Amino acid sequence: MAKQITVKLIPPIKAEFVKSASRTSECPKILVPEFAFIGRSNVGKSSLINCLANNSGLAKISGRPGKTQLINHFTMDAGLWSLVDLPGYGYAKVSKVQREIFSKMISHYLKNRKNLVNVFVLIDGRLEPQKKDIDFIRNLGEWGIPFSLVFTKLDKLSSSAFGKNQAAFKRKMLQEWENIPPMFLTSAETALGRVELIESIRKLTLELSPLLLEEINNSETSLE
Numbered sequence: 001m002a003k004q005i006t007v008k009l010i011p012p013i014k015a016e017f018v019k020s021a022s023r024t025s026e027c028p029k030i031l032v033p034e035f036a037f038i039g040r041s042n043v044g045k046s047s048l049i050n051c052l053a054n055n056s057g058l059a060k061i062s063g064r065p066g067k068t069q070l071i072n073h074f075t076m077d078a079g080l081w082s083l084v085d086l087p088g089y090g091y092a093k094v095s096k097v098q099r100e101i102f103s104k105m106i107s108h109y110l111k112n113r114k115n116l117v118n119v120f121v122l123i124d125g126r127l128e129p130q131k132k133d134i135d136f137i138r139n140l141g142e143w144g145i146p147f148s149l150v151f152t153k154l155d156k157l158s159s160s161a162f163g164k165n166q167a168a169f170k171r172k173m174l175q176e177w178e179n180i181p182p183m184f185l186t187s188a189e190t191a192l193g194r195v196e197l198i199e200s201i202r203k204l205t206l207e208l209s210p211l212l213l214e215e216i217n218n219s220e221t222s223l224e
């Protein structure tokens, strides 16, 4: 008998750009769960957002690092959840002052955005563990922000080369973390990991939407 092959249907996703903000107070006032993509400049955040949405023109992409400079909001699955494209951290070629502005903008957004439920930290799968990524992840831990790791650009290396980098990353994390967060293996080029990412976001959205609404309503009442 022929070997059975399991095929997965690619879930369609309705995605639209909402607005760009330079500070948290300018971000759209929405109550649905929000997910943010963050990582070093050029790691592939905007490309992966376009891959999820199946729309190569949604988020701006560039071979030149530092392309995304604002907090960009997208509404996804016809408004069920929101996705944010953030500027990259630690890009050496922008001035120290500009880096400081980006870093404050990102940390203020991450610490204060009430409907942010999970941050996807993108890690270049071609590289050994990078100090900037490890330091950034430590910050997320200190701020109590839930996160997952997303390895990118896996079309650019062999699975054994990536396996070594991933194992080294896990070892590095276990030096200061009790366990390893969820990990996704992706390529914006081949759409590797797209279905898994979308399924995990949709699952969290279903679980967290009612809780989030209640929490936001309560915090607004207590401010009155």
Ligand SMILES: Nc1nc2c(ncn2[C@@H]2O[C@H](COP(=O)(O)OP(=O)(O)OP(=O)(O)O)[C@@H](O)[C@H]2O)c(=O)[nH]1
Pocket (backbone or CB within 6 Å): 039, 040, 041, 042, 043, 044, 045, 046, 047, 048, 060, 061, 062, 063, 064, 065, 066, 067, 068, 069, 086, 087, 088, 089, 152, 153, 154, 155, 156, 186, 187, 188, 189, 190
């Ligand atoms: N081969 C390959 N190239 C990729 C992939 N993802 C991104 N790239 C390329 O990497 C470069 C940077 O991609 P972006 O999506 O703009 O990266 P970013 O993280 O949004 O960068 P900033 O906005 O500058 O922080 C572009 O030239 C992309 O075409 C991938 O999965 N595979």
Ligand SMILES: [Mg+2]
Pocket (backbone or CB within 6 Å): 045, 046, 047, 060, 061, 067, 068, 085, 086
């Ligand atoms: Mg970008």
